Amino acid sequence: MFFIDTIETEGLGNRSYLAGGVANAVVVDPPRDIDRVLSAAAVRGVRISHVVETHVHNDYVTGGLDLARLTGAAYLVPSGAHVSFSHVPVSDGDTVGVDEGVTLRALATPGHTPHHTSYVLEEDGRVAAVFTGGSLLIGSVGRPDLVEPRLTEQLARAQYASANRLAAELPDETPVLPTHGFGSFCSSSQAEGDATTIGKEKTANDALVKDVDSFVADLLAGLEDVPAYYAHMGPANAAGPAPVDLGAPPLTDATDIARRLAAGEWVVDLRSRIAFAEGHVAGSFNFEADGKIATYLAWMIPWGKPVTLLADSPAQLAAAQRELVRVGIDRPTAAATGTLADWIPDGHTPRSFPRATFADLAAQAPGPDTVILDVRRDSERARGFITGSAHVPVHDLHRRLADVPAGTVWVHCAGGMRAGIAASLLDAAGRDVVAIDDSFDAATPAGLTLTTDDRTP
Incomplete structure (x- = not known):
């Protein structure tokens, strides 16, 4: 009997999947912090035999290469993707055996990227689910404007064709399991709902209920701003990301925090906006650890700018680090935990605002x-x-x-x-x-x- 486990990355609005049978499993679009994937596999008692990417991601740094190296799994990447590391290229119609009776079939679905590929999970020849990555989402599709502006309309039309191919070739009861669409800016629009099927999408998804010209016009008119850090994610993923390091950064003190601020570094206070307004280090910025810290800090900080994190506890600091490595902010230059009094040099007063x-x-x-x-x-x-x-x-x-x-x-x-x-x-x-x-x-x-x-x- 097959299984499918969902691994949520809520801050980025994405999902990864662990799917397989009794002994082996495949991981679809793994997150950068692969310890969560390894834990899920350990709970299931399965070996990760395959790691697959639906596309070269533009919104986060993948953990796929690191996971494949660590587990010895075959690393499957769409054949049209231009990547610099060793992998198994996958083309439309390719099939791989995951476990006894459980197979994965590649289905070319360009649109979100030119090389985008979906994967159909089958058990004993019957369709069990489809991993659609950034193609067919819940009530929407992945946006087509993240690769190259000159290709946007062409990719939008390809996205329409891909969605309709999925709808035509798969049974109505097939669960649709996308990577994007749960708050991700990779989705062309935000739709409500947590689960869907091919049949449900046939009645609700613009790509399946509108004609192609209306769909493309409405899709392009509704696209939101692209987070600035997206420009760095694709190249990082194509080059092959380094293994993640979630070790604690060097700890700093009030004098050093003041020095870093004077040097123009970003000092980011992770506490709640309520606590920050009541009192904070002059010159620091507030990105709440409980908010969309990865999206907004990565969107706004000049890329490569040193960042120091201020947290009220080691747990808050560790959680923020985990969020940030997913978008390529790998190592804070320094960090401090404790209270506001610990971060302000003697003789200095905190700032506040109502x-x-x-x-x-x-x-x-x-x-x-x-x-x-x-x-x-x-x-x-x-x-x-x-x-x-x-x-x-x-x-x-x-x-x-x-x-x-x-x-x-x-x-x-x-x-x-x-x-x-x-x-x-x-x-x-x-x-x-x-x-x-x-x-x-x-x-x-x-x-x-x-x-x-x-x-x-």
Whole structure:
């Protein structure tokens, strides 16, 4: 009897899979921190005989090469992918035996990348599931614009054809098991749901219910900004990532933290945005460990810039390291744990700024010294924004601080996390800031006027 175990990487919105039979298993699109995969295999009592990639990933660093080396597994990579390491090239229709009666069949599904390949898991000749990577997702498809701008429309049309091929060749009851689509920016749109089948997608997925021209036009019109760090993931994966190192970084103290800040290094406070607002090291930035730290820190930090992490516990530090190695921030240059008092040199005082709600903003007397800054994405703002607010998406803010009008900045996002990041950047730049830690749904009930006519600064 076959099994399929899902290995979640929630911070990136991705899934990996361990699937097999009694003695052997295959790993599909493994994460960088492969200890989780090895633990899952140990629980099952199986040997990892094969590691497969659906494509060269653009959103995270794969653990596939390291896992294959460590376990001796065959490393299967689509034949059209240009990679620099030893592997087994896989072409459309290739079949490999995983365990007695359990096989994996390659199915070319270009679109997310030109070489993208899905894998059909079969038991005794019957289809058991399909691993669709960045092709057919839950209610969506993988975005086609991550490889080369000139190929985007061509890949969008290929994505349509690939989705329809899967729908035509596989039974309706086939479980669809994608890698992306659970909050990943590799998904062309975010859909609700945790599980699906070919049959369900036939009734709900745009790629299967629209004509190709309508599908392509709507897909291209709805694409979000691409996280900046994606530019580094594909090349790293094609070159062959180094083994991961999750060992603790060198520990530092208050004097050294001050020196690093003076040298222009990034000092990142991992505590909650509430704790950070109440008091923090002047010049530090707040990326909550419980938020999307990998996505937003990797998106915003100049690539290769040294980073020092401040955490309230060794466990918080270790969790953040694990998140960051997945996106190629392999080794913090230093770290400190403890409390704020441990991180500030004698004679220095902590910084702080107020937090507020949309009701507090509505009660604020408007004036030339009050700036409302919306740091949501363009697509979010297009659905409605506070009249008179300025707009700089949080992932652009560190480069566009000069675009924020003078005055006290009341900064908001959709729920509070990104506003906390933005407030820390503004505070480090010496601006007076108020972080609105509230749901945007509360803006209208609080008495604030929304509009969709963006002719404001």
